[in-house]
Amino acid sequence: MKALVVDDSAVMRKVLIGALSRANITDVxxxxxxAEAVQKVQENDYDIILLDWNMPNMLGIDALKAIRAMxxxxxxxxxxxxxEKSRVLxxxxxxxxxxxxxxxxxxxxxxxIQEVLSKAKAQ
Amino acid sequence: xxxxxxxxxxxxxxxxxxxxxxLNAKVERKTVGIAKTANPRDIxxxxxxxxxxxxxxxxxxxxxxxxxxxxxxLGTEIKVIDDxxxxxxxxxxxxxxxxxxxxxxxxxxxxxxxxxxxxxxxxDFSVEYPTNTVWLEINFDSELGPFVxxxxxxxxxx
Numbered sequence: 001m002k003a004l005v006v007d008d009s010a011v012m013r014k015v016l017i018g019a020l021s022r023a024n025i026t027d028v029x030x031x032x033x034x035a036e037a038v039q040k041v042q043e044n045d046y047d048i049i050l051l052d053w054n055m056p057n058m059l060g061i062d063a064l065k066a067i068r069a070m071x072x073x074x075x076x077x078x079x080x081x082x083x084e085k086s087r088v089l090x091x092x093x094x095x096x097x098x099x100x101x102x103x104x105x106x107x108x109x110x111x112x113i114q115e116v117l118s119k120a121k122a123q
Numbered sequence: 124x125x126x127x128x129x130x131x132x133x134x135x136x137x138x139x140x141x142x143x144x145x146l147n148a149k150v151e152r153k154t155v156g157i158a159k160t161a162n163p164r165d166i167x168x169x170x171x172x173x174x175x176x177x178x179x180x181x182x183x184x185x186x187x188x189x190x191x192x193x194x195x196x197l198g199t200e201i202k203v204i205d206d207x208x209x210x211x212x213x214x215x216x217x218x219x220x221x222x223x224x225x226x227x228x229x230x231x232x233x234x235x236x237x238x239x240x241x242x243x244x245x246x247d248f249s250v251e252y253p254t255n256t257v258w259l260e261i262n263f264d265s266e267l268g269p270f271v272x273x274x275x276x277x278x279x280x281x
Contacts, residue, residue: 008239011211014197015145054217054237081221084234101225102218103144 001117002027002045006037006060007052007079012102016050016079019106023113034058038066046074048117050109051096053080053087061094068095075116079109130227130276131155131259134180137222138272141215142265146195150265158258158273165189165245166204168216171238172224178256178276180220182212188268195267204244213240219272 003025005016013030020028029044031037035058037051049067053060064076075097080087083101091099097116100109135152142150164183172178184192186204193211194201201208217240224235261272 009210009214009217011193011197011207012214018198054221054239056239081218081237082234083222083225084228087234102221103141105144 001025001047002029004029004031004037004040004044004046004049006031006034006049006055006063008032008055009052012052012079016109019109020048020050020113022106023110023117025113034060034063034066037063041067041070041072047120048074048113049076050079050113051076053078053082053091061091064091064094064096075120077109077112077116079104130176130178131261131274133223133226134219134272134274135261136226137219138263140222141218145218146192146267148195148266150263153262153264153269155259155261158260164271166208166212167243168209168212168240169243170213170216170220170240172220172235172276173238174235175232176227176235176276178274180216180223181258181273182216182219182270183273184212184270185268188265188270191267192270209242209244213242216240 003020005013005028007013017028029040031040033055051060051064060078060080077098077100078091078096079100079102081102088099098112100112139150142148165186166189167181167183169179169181172180189204189208189212190201193208196211220237228234256275256277258273258275263270263272
């Protein structure tokens, strides 16, 4: 199981890597912006992506659209401070599998990771 | 000065959210007033908000509070102010501003936009806002130490 964590905050990436580890996912790549994420997705196969929205170079929402345009179907969870309903709907419409609003309790993100992976496995 | 209480409460609620979720620590709002000193603390993270209203939000900490908060966030003891601490408090102001702007969002209005956060370190800096607005200052005390939230806004419609 391989994951990609995308956030311009190194500390937040560390927090999310910790959550993935608690969901038994320890093979994790990191990207600091949307453009780097798209490049890594072109070069690697990931089973799950955790994706921030507000980042330099390329926003997470644009990276999400680019990744889905490649035909990639892995679960992508947006993990962002963008909490307005219109933002959530925009992300889901663009192909986000789930949406977690910062700040979050550790168990919330772990639960979402397990939930989307379980659904992906069942499909 | 275009500061309104309705614009302040969402930020206070966001601070409470941050502490109850990611920091798992008690926090209490203390005094609220007009900021009188240019530099309230040792390390400060700022973020801009634009759209229907335009403003800035800042979280400022003494070193001890910043270290305690980042240690709690990462679950490991951080002893010196370094890039990790700067990164973490930048993310905290991002989270506080993001939560507040969602609370300020009304109906079908387009969401406000956030800039990327900036961090200023050291005891010899001042922060001024290039309009005739003023900074409102909300002092907090917490299990992790005291800190200050500053907010300034001007309405684009006024």
